[in-house]
Amino acid sequence: MSFDLSVIPHKNIILAVTGGIAAYKSAILVRRLKDFGFDVRVVMTHGAQAFITPLTFQALSGNPVHTELLDPEAEAGMGHIELARWADLVLVAPASCDTIAKFANGLADDLLSTLYLATKAPVWVAPAMNQQMWAAKATQRNLQTLVEDGVHVIMPDAGEQACGDVGLGRMPEPEDLARQVAAYFHKAQRAIAEKFGLLAGKRVTITAGPTREAIDPVRYISNHSTGKMGFALAAACYAAGAKVTLVAGPVSLDTPNGVERINVKSAMQMLDASMNQLEEGCDIFIATAAVADYRVAEVAEHKIKKAGDELAVSLVKNPDIVATIAQQQQRPFMVGFAAETRNVEEYAAGKLVAKKLDMIACNDVSRPDIGFASDENAMTVFFAQSYHLEKRELEKASKQEISQQLVEAIHDALLQK
Known part of the structure; x- marks a missing residue:
């Protein structure tokens, strides 16, 4: 499962490491959590320090490592109560049999067990132990108590263990644990966005990328569009609470998380897919695609062979997708894009x-720093006269940042409407 990192909120994670050979995996886990943008602070038990040093975790997390409950220096800084309040989630990985027993019985004789009782944050445990210790009735009884207390228990993997036994008890791989944490916060953020986001509950269709108009089975007419702007907008609309369908021409981009994607090639296919979305229900239509203005009148059935110095190909005009959608009786809020090389704002x-649009965003693709293949953009936004909104200048920024500003502009226009 992949995630668009821009929609995962900044969160504070306490990674608690207890005694066990699986502690070496926790060092990798710190890196994977930071890859998702989480701020990570590490708490270590005395047993954990027998397997791996605090210095390792300090270097990987970029934060001091917490090891003692009654450490005057630590209490003068981020004491155990402040640490408990700081956390958005406490992940114990690996969670030893001893630590699970302490949690289940309410003991508070070290930093981690005290932290467990003092925090209001969700607590996750990833048990890692010998397969017989995992199967022991006392361990299973303690785990059941934790589940009843609201702790999320991550089931261990099965396989060969350090002691030579084979069975349940291996700590899941760091990549998998980090993805589970990211998925948890992504789901929570999505629930908030669907209720309170700028586009909460809206159904958005976005066209993106180029189209390809076939000349023969191996040749086509196309353009330089990469689809980056449309894909960034799809991610931004989804993060704002919308249900998003992306009608994409042939591009080499990953689908943003949570977005439905429909792949097309030609302008006619893109129009058909867009009309289908209109029939299924569409509140906002955003046309970022660079649609070919013309297509070949008759596509050759076989590859055209070279014969002479010239080749005449008859072209016919493609339908204007955004204008066609805008003319429909039950038309959505219409957002157009204009990629020009001169007289940008005038055009x-x-x-x-x-084209009877509600809003249009334009940019100068002749600029090398914000052209088709660039990761950055700069745009001017115009609104239909009836909205009584002034044009907006979006200064050069990443396409993700520009997309968020465009979502705000759409939201403001919808409020006016």
Whole structure:
């Protein structure tokens, strides 16, 4: 499972490491959690320090490592109560048999067991132990108590263990644990977005990328669009609480998390897919795709062979997708894009009126720093006259940042409407 990191909120994770050979995996886990943008602080039991040093975790997390309950220096900084309040989630990985027993019986004789009782944050445990210790009735009884107390228990993996036994008790791989944590916060963020986001409950269709108009089975007419802007907008709309469908031309981009993707090649296919979305229900239609203006009148059945110095190909005009959607009786809120090389604002303002759009974003693709293949953009946004909104200048920024500003502009226009 992949995640768009821009929709996972900044969160504070306490990674508690207890005594066991699996502690070496926890060092990798710190890195994987930081890859998702989490701030990680490590708490270690005395047993954990027999397997791996605090210095390792300090270097990987970039934060001091907490090891003692009654450490005057630590209490003067981030004491155990402040640490308990700081956490958005406490992940105990590996969780030893001893630590699980302490949690289940309410003991508080070290930093971790005290932290467990003092925090309001969700607590997850990833048990790691010998397969017989895992199967022991006392361990299973303690785990059941933790589940009843609201602790999330991550089942161990099965396989060969350090002691030579084979069975349940291996700590899951760090990558898998980090993804589970990210999925948890992503789901929580999504629930908030669906209720309170700028586009909460809206159904959004976005066209993105180029189209390819076939000449023969091996040749086609296309353009330089990469689809980056449309894909960034899809991620931003999803993060704002919308249900998003992305109608994508042929591009080499991963689908943003949570977004439904429909792949097309030609302009006619893109139009058909867009009309289908209109029939299924669409509140906002965003046309970022660079659709070919013309297609070949008759596509050759076989590859055209070279014959002479010239080749004449007859072209016919493609339908204008955004204008076609805008003319429908049950039309959604229409957002157009204008990629121009000169007189950018003049052409964009003309398209806004001629195509009966609600809003249009334009940019100058002749600039090498914000062209088709760039990760950055700069845009000017115009609104239809009836919205009484001034044009907006979006200064050069990443396409993700520009997308978030465009979502805000759409939201403001919808409020006016």
